[in-house]
Amino acid sequence: MRHLLLPVLLAATMLAGPAVLSAQEAPSVASPVAGGKPQLGTFGFDETGVDEAVKPGDDFYAYANGGWARNTPMPADKAQWGSYMILRDLTTERLRAIIEAAKADPANKLGQAYAAYMDTARIEALGMAPIQPWLGKIKGLTDRTGYTALVAQANEMGISGPYGQYVWSDDKQPERMVLLIEQGGTGLPDRDMYLSDKPAFAKMREAYVTHLANVLTLAGEKNVRARAQAIMAMETEIAKVQWTREDVSDMAKTYHKFTLAETAQFATPTLDLQAILKAAGSNLTDVIVREPSAVKGIAAIVDKAPVAVLRDQMIVRSLDSLAPALPDAVEAERFAFYDKVMKGTPEREPRWRRGATLVNYMLRDEVAQIYVQRHFPPEYKAVMNDLATNLLAVMDQRIDRLGWMQPVTKAKAKEKLKGFTVRVGYPDKWRDYAGLQVRSDDLFGNVVRSNRFEFRHVVDRANKPTQRWDWYLSPQTVNANATYNRLEITFPAAFLQPPSFDARADPAVNYGAIGAIAGHEISHHFDDQGSKYNEKGVLANWWTPEDLKAFDAAGKALIAQYDAYEPLPGEHVKGEFTLGENIGDLAGLTIAYDAYKRSLGGKPAPVIDGYTGDQRFFLGWAQFWRLKQRDEHLRQALLTDAHSPAIQRTWVVRNLDAWYDAFDVKPGDKLYLEPAKRVRVW
Numbered sequence: 001m002r003h004l005l006l007p008v009l010l011a012a013t014m015l016a017g018p019a020v021l022s023a024q025e026a027p028s029v030a031s032p033v034a035g036g037k038p039q040l041g042t043f044g045f046d047e048t049g050v051d052e053a054v055k056p057g058d059d060f061y062a063y064a065n066g067g068w069a070r071n072t073p074m075p076a077d078k079a080q081w082g083s084y085m086i087l088r089d090l091t092t093e094r095l096r097a098i099i100e101a102a103k104a105d106p107a108n109k110l111g112q113a114y115a116a117y118m119d120t121a122r123i124e125a126l127g128m129a130p131i132q133p134w135l136g137k138i139k140g141l142t143d144r145t146g147y148t149a150l151v152a153q154a155n156e157m158g159i160s161g162p163y164g165q166y167v168w169s170d171d172k173q174p175e176r177m178v179l180l181i182e183q184g185g186t187g188l189p190d191r192d193m194y195l196s197d198k199p200a201f202a203k204m205r206e207a208y209v210t211h212l213a214n215v216l217t218l219a220g221e222k223n224v225r226a227r228a229q230a231i232m233a234m235e236t237e238i239a240k241v242q243w244t245r246e247d248v249s250d251m252a253k254t255y256h257k258f259t260l261a262e263t264a265q266f267a268t269p270t271l272d273l274q275a276i277l278k279a280a281g282s283n284l285t286d287v288i289v290r291e292p293s294a295v296k297g298i299a300a301i302v303d304k305a306p307v308a309v310l311r312d313q314m315i316v317r318s319l320d321s322l323a324p325a326l327p328d329a330v331e332a333e334r335f336a337f338y339d340k341v342m343k344g345t346p347e348r349e350p351r352w353r354r355g356a357t358l359v360n361y362m363l364r365d366e367v368a369q370i371y372v373q374r375h376f377p378p379e380y381k382a383v384m385n386d387l388a389t390n391l392l393a394v395m396d397q398r399i400d401r402l403g404w405m406q407p408v409t410k411a412k413a414k415e416k417l418k419g420f421t422v423r424v425g426y427p428d429k430w431r432d433y434a435g436l437q438v439r440s441d442d443l444f445g446n447v448v449r450s451n452r453f454e455f456r457h458v459v460d461r462a463n464k465p466t467q468r469w470d471w472y473l474s475p476q477t478v479n480a481n482a483t484y485n486r487l488e489i490t491f492p493a494a495f496l497q498p499p500s501f502d503a504r505a506d507p508a509v510n511y512g513a514i515g516a517i518a519g520h521e522i523s524h525h526f527d528d529q530g531s532k533y534n535e536k537g538v539l540a541n542w543w544t545p546e547d548l549k550a551f552d553a554a555g556k557a558l559i560a561q562y563d564a565y566e567p568l569p570g571e572h573v574k575g576e577f578t579l580g581e582n583i584g585d586l587a588g589l590t591i592a593y594d595a596y597k598r599s600l601g602g603k604p605a606p607v608i609d610g611y612t613g614d615q616r617f618f619l620g621w622a623q624f625w626r627l628k629q630r631d632e633h634l635r636q637a638l639l640t641d642a643h644s645p646a647i648q649r650t651w652v653v654r655n656l657d658a659w660y661d662a663f664d665v666k667p668g669d670k671l672y673l674e675p676a677k678r679v680r681v682w
Helices: 060-071 083-101 109-118 120-126 129-139 144-157 199-218 224-241 261-266 273-280 292-304 307-321 328-343 351-362 364-375 378-401 407-418 443-459 507-524 545-563 579-599 613-624 631-640 646-655 657-663
Strands: 080-082 163-169 177-183 257-259 286-289 421-425 481-483 488-492 627-629
Touching: 060 613, 060 646, 080 083, 083 109, 083 351, 083 364, 083 627, 109 351, 109 364, 109 443, 120 328, 120 443, 129 144, 129 307, 129 443, 144 273, 144 307, 144 443, 163 273, 163 443, 177 273, 177 292, 199 224, 199 307, 199 328, 224 292, 224 307, 257 261, 261 273, 261 286, 261 292, 307 328, 328 631, 351 364, 351 443, 378 407, 378 421, 378 507, 378 579, 481 507, 488 507, 507 579, 507 613, 545 579, 579 613, 579 646, 613 646, 613 657, 627 631, 627 646
Parallel strands: 177 286, 421 488
Antiparallel strands: 080 627, 163 177, 257 286, 481 488
16 A cells, blocks of 8 residues: 555545546546636646746756745644645644534534543543553563563553554455554664664664653653663664565565464464454454564564563553543653654644544544535546546556557556546545444543544454445545555545645646646556556566566666755665655656646647646646655654655656756756656656
């Protein structure tokens, strides 16, 4: 599964089966909706954000967005600020209005959940009392035999532990759901943060030990510094056996199916995966263990660790994981490390925003139904569907013209494309929360019950038929994604807003923004990971050796191009780690450009406000990537995010010939690439 962006935190129109148009059929025009003006500028692009002092060929991001960056302050409660975060904040404000309107109804779970979080007087009066029974269980652990049962209970409560788990369609049997187990056991976001000798990460490790000590203090513990260092020492050993980000993102390397009986091989006297699985659900017959050597290694390390260290780590994980349900001091401490230190964010978001986010997590489909009624006009769906259909038609044509792909592979690729489903706005069914108890006077209970409700929803789907109506992304999510083994691309309602999409904007801008994004998601099904899934969504090799060799050659050229980018002094983009997303950006923009031209039906594009159609297309792409980012957040993203930074994502234009013509880019310009060095994949 791929996402356009990595977040923080409509009836669906399905283009399934024969959605791909033949070259002879009339093109989809995706004309803007009549009436009203675009929300940005005169044609969908904010011209006030341009910096005319920058040559497009030197830095296309700065040319299109330099004025915006110079004149836009960074909010104190944000680690990054730009198109994506602006849409997220707008969506959260809309969710707040929906949730607050429900407070007057004592039977409405949205209002009761929000009221419980906003009742700070009661929360502070209760203090740590709500979590004390659970902390008592942890402190009561005196030998190794009880650790596995505690981990199983913690999983249900939403407390992170030695392993992560989730349920998704089986890569070898996409019509069947399976439970996946993945490596865990660490509190820092990446193994390299424990192991790197870079000064920035050494400083981060010191701050993390302080955080561990502070959390233990909040839990009422003494002699916390030495205990925090012991947790850190154990997690450092765990980091050594964890797989790298590159290996974890490889879908073929991480497919390892075991029967429930076979999971006994991962057990130690202290940590028994099979017992955890049995406690999770009686319907489990087999599981995927994504990183078997890491899971074994973690169990071995835990087995050697002192019981006191295991207790202390679970205390810290409990407070960090359940921080929104506890007194403000706990949330403040979590923010102080994970947001202020790790991301450079000076201030917390206002409590109402955090409350709306929490309620949205707990009751997402309850909120979604009202959100789409209020904020997703039907005409948006029609324009988006036209655009998507046109993109699929262009992809079909481009496959025909590929010089590097063998005929037998082309036939399979076109068959795969015909099986695509485009999901726009919202699902055609909603989850039922009747079994979830929510009270206005029980925040801690609400959060734990919600986590258990979600855990049961997840685990109970294992070993059952795939529920395609159940979206991975909620309609109020500002993101888009591609699902390899379901042959789906998804565009939630909240994402279909300017600057990614405006039904009243000039088509050139829409094709450059949402068109390129949709092309990005389509191409993911054929990228370094998506290409490992055949026309049925099954993880299986269907490319010839010649195809793979040619594709890998293009990938290596793109890796080298991105490896050279240095967003921070001494910190480079990881070209191999970000390869799939970089291919997605290049392919998406390429497909979208052809689709825009096709939408004109052979007519020349009009000139608007002095901008040609091609210029407006590329400006639409650049505008979407407007983003300001704190150095700390960028440094962490370079290590943990499979997407390149926004500036470098904008620069992918240097591989398209049409961009050179549109902005008169010449040799000597900083982004100029000789034609032979421009990477061309699709």
